[in-house]
Amino acid sequence: MDRLLFGDNQFFGINHMSEEKARSQAIRFQDASSILEVLEDAYDEGIRTFMCTTHERIGEICDHVREHPARWEGMVFFPCMPYAHKYANAVTEEGMLGALRRFLPKGGTIDAVMRGGRSFATKDIEGIITLLVDAEMAMFRGLPTPVVFLQNVVVDLLLGLGFDEAFAIFAKHVAKRYGAEPGFITMNLPLLLDALDRAGIDNPIVCSNINKLAFRVSGGLDGYERVLSSRRFRPIAMSVFASGAIPPREALEWIHEQAAIESIVFGASSAHNIRSTVRLVDAIWSDAAVVPPVLAATT
Amino acid sequence: MIRIGVVGLGKMGISHLSIIGAHPRTEVGAVCDSLGYLLDVLAKYTGVATYTNWQRMFQSADLDAVIISTPTAAHAEVARAALSAGLHVFCEKPLTLSATESEELARVAADAGLVAQVGYHNRFVATFAEVKRLIDANAIGHVTHALAESYGPVVLQPTGRTWRSKRAAGGGCLYDYAAHPIDLLQWLFGEPSAVRGTILSSIFSTDTDDEVYSTLEFADGVSAQLSVSWSDESHRKMTTRLSVWGTLGTITADRQALTVYRRGAAPALDGYGPGWSTRNITELTPSVGFYLRGEEYSAQLDAFVAAIENPRSRSDLRNTFASAAATDRIIDRLLRDAGDRSAAATTA
Numbered sequence A: 001m002d003r004l005l006f007g008d009n010q011f012f013g014i015n016h017m018s019e020e021k022a023r024s025q026a027i028r029f030q031d032a033s034s035i036l037e038v039l040e041d042a043y044d045e046g047i048r049t050f051m052c053t054t055h056e057r058i059g060e061i062c063d064h065v066r067e068h069p070a071r072w073e074g075m076v077f078f079p080c081m082p083y084a085h086k087y088a089n090a091v092t093e094e095g096m097l098g099a100l101r102r103f104l105p106k107g108g109t110i111d112a113v114m115r116g117g118r119s120f121a122t123k124d125i126e127g128i129i130t131l132l133v134d135a136e137m138a139m140f141r142g143l144p145t146p147v148v149f150l151q152n153v154v155v156d157l158l159l160g161l162g163f164d165e166a167f168a169i170f171a172k173h174v175a176k177r178y179g180a181e182p183g184f185i186t187m188n189l190p191l192l193l194d195a196l197d198r199a200g201i202d203n204p205i206v207c208s209n210i211n212k213l214a215f216r217v218s219g220g221l222d223g224y225e226r227v228l229s230s231r232r233f234r235p236i237a238m239s240v241f242a243s244g245a246i247p248p249r250e251a252l253e254w255i256h257e258q259a260a261i262e263s264i265v266f267g268a269s270s271a272h273n274i275r276s277t278v279r280l281v282d283a284i285w286s287d288a289a290v291v292p293p294v295l296a297a298t299t
Numbered sequence B: 001m002i003r004i005g006v007v008g009l010g011k012m013g014i015s016h017l018s019i020i021g022a023h024p025r026t027e028v029g030a031v032c033d034s035l036g037y038l039l040d041v042l043a044k045y046t047g048v049a050t051y052t053n054w055q056r057m058f059q060s061a062d063l064d065a066v067i068i069s070t071p072t073a074a075h076a077e078v079a080r081a082a083l084s085a086g087l088h089v090f091c092e093k094p095l096t097l098s099a100t101e102s103e104e105l106a107r108v109a110a111d112a113g114l115v116a117q118v119g120y121h122n123r124f125v126a127t128f129a130e131v132k133r134l135i136d137a138n139a140i141g142h143v144t145h146a147l148a149e150s151y152g153p154v155v156l157q158p159t160g161r162t163w164r165s166k167r168a169a170g171g172g173c174l175y176d177y178a179a180h181p182i183d184l185l186q187w188l189f190g191e192p193s194a195v196r197g198t199i200l201s202s203i204f205s206t207d208t209d210d211e212v213y214s215t216l217e218f219a220d221g222v223s224a225q226l227s228v229s230w231s232d233e234s235h236r237k238m239t240t241r242l243s244v245w246g247t248l249g250t251i252t253a254d255r256q257a258l259t260v261y262r263r264g265a266a267p268a269l270d271g272y273g274p275g276w277s278t279r280n281i282t283e284l285t286p287s288v289g290f291y292l293r294g295e296e297y298s299a300q301l302d303a304f305v306a307a308i309e310n311p312r313s314r315s316d317l318r319n320t321f322a323s324a325a326a327t328d329r330i331i332d333r334l335l336r337d338a339g340d341r342s343a344a345a346t347t348a
Helices: A019-030 A032-044 A056-067 A084-103 A110-122 A125-140 A152-161 A166-180 A189-198 A221-229 A248-257 A273-291 B011-022 B036-046 B054-060 B072-084 B099-112 B126-136 B173-189 B295-309 B311-316 B321-337 B341-347
Strands: A005-006 A049-053 A076-081 A147-150 A181-186 A205-209 A234-238 A263-268 B001-007 B026-032 B065-068 B088-091 B116-118 B141-150 B194-201 B211-217 B223-229 B239-246 B249-253 B255-262 B275-280
Touching: A005 B054, A005 B211, A032 B341, A049 B295, A049 B341, A076 A181, A076 B116, A084 B011, A110 A181, A110 A221, A125 A166, A125 B036, A147 A166, A147 A205, A147 A263, A147 B036, A147 B255, A152 A166, A152 A181, A152 A189, A152 B011, A166 A181, A189 A205, A189 A221, A189 A234, B001 B011, B001 B054, B001 B173, B011 B065, B011 B099, B011 B295, B026 B054, B054 B072, B065 B141, B072 B088, B072 B099, B072 B275, B099 B173, B099 B321, B116 B295, B116 B321, B126 B173, B126 B249, B141 B173, B173 B211, B173 B223, B173 B239, B173 B321, B194 B321, B211 B321, B295 B311, B295 B321
Parallel strands: A005 A049, A005 A263, A049 A076, A076 A147, A147 A181, A181 A205, A205 A234, A234 A263, B001 B026, B001 B065, B065 B088, B088 B116, B141 B223
Antiparallel strands: B141 B239, B194 B211, B211 B223, B239 B249, B249 B255, B255 B275
């Protein structure tokens, strides 16, 4: 994985610090073309991984990238599924089963119908999970998706329920069907690592809030620092700036000290901010390159 | 370990179930729902004991407490049975569809010495709690007016097929959305002396309301306006905002941030000078042991658990059946003010 991954919260009105800012971003990025402009800036600064939700507007981005392969050479996608509000609103409107029916493929391939039918008949959750994953993955057809993530709202819901088997089903399916590594986003890193162990997922890719301020670092920083230094997994840090509450250099220097962290996912909406983050990371990681351990980055 | 059962496994029930499953001092005793398919999946993959009959669950699951997250119309009956079985109760909001019934349940819980809390989670959102602290500390002088708003994209077309689309079952923007800002106003200013100009109107729903507007008057010359719609697609999810005007300043707050303007004459207060101050959840919110969808959902259950464990802390509970009954009284008054005869008849 690259050291810097480009996230997409800023494109969908998600800002953990200010609803006003979130709203103005939602207005600015209502068209896929304005998202593409920022993505082009990121690409031109050397960013090659877009870690994105399965929001329908991302589908338009995928179409564009498929149509212009030369412009986007080397670009990979890390899909994060599902875009949960779509499901939550459907549950409110139609109830649990109604929502499921809405999102499972209707009259799709025989294979899908067969698997879907059997799922409900045998009460086998595996078929339902794989059908939902396939529905979310459809927009990425033909594009490289080396890591496929399950979003934190689903991961953490399953974690609390003790539904470890679902993680194993997801991992097996994305590996088999998409040749991808499974990734897990969580707000509860230490607890999730235990669950992934129980599910038999070795050296998992796990993305979680990791920041100096301990913002949304559930259970406190100590537990996170302990697993970062003692557990075998591939950590990705998100919310490293705690939504702007930590100055960039201070935030990134602290991340750099956490030697195990393999990648950082960040969001930005201007070429200037992308460039300054990229340069800061380059500077901090190369200045310290003489100090072991050097972070492995396979760009 | 406190053994908790969950009745009703919809969106809120599943979320509560997950939080208590991860909580270090609680264990999931049993769950109850009418949807057999869901119960089968949970039993098979998580090993939880399942029931389709809550009376039977109360009798045989050896519970200390129960979370009630059924459709609102069933709250009263289930809560009454739980309290008489000696269980502490955490009930989703609104408490019941009748203020009289809510008051009676509050009395039963108090007489039995049981913890009885309601899921008004906004009281556990750090920015709103800070608004309460600032007003109580007289930080913006004498409050003259407040605006409480909630908007979100729940009903955007006339197709609702669940209980939430029927007022008789507790569905609708008033019970589902407006109950939250009403409860916040009640927390800040008590119960209103008058409720006027209420509009409960339907945009898409045939059996309930989709938007709620009203003017509330409180003691000491405080007035408030309520503006709520669950048919507003311009919001990604439910967004609640409080604005408060005082003689010495103003406060606006949403889930993410709190902005205060204080005039020079405002009393000195740590962290808030004259002029503008902004505080964000990043600094105001203590982290929780387990996070799912928002710190407030874990924090409210932490408070429930703490109150069960330590009877002396019960007077600190941020909301109770009694405070939720007060919110239900305001909801009843809005219904009457809007001229809803059928609702008035059932609540009189």
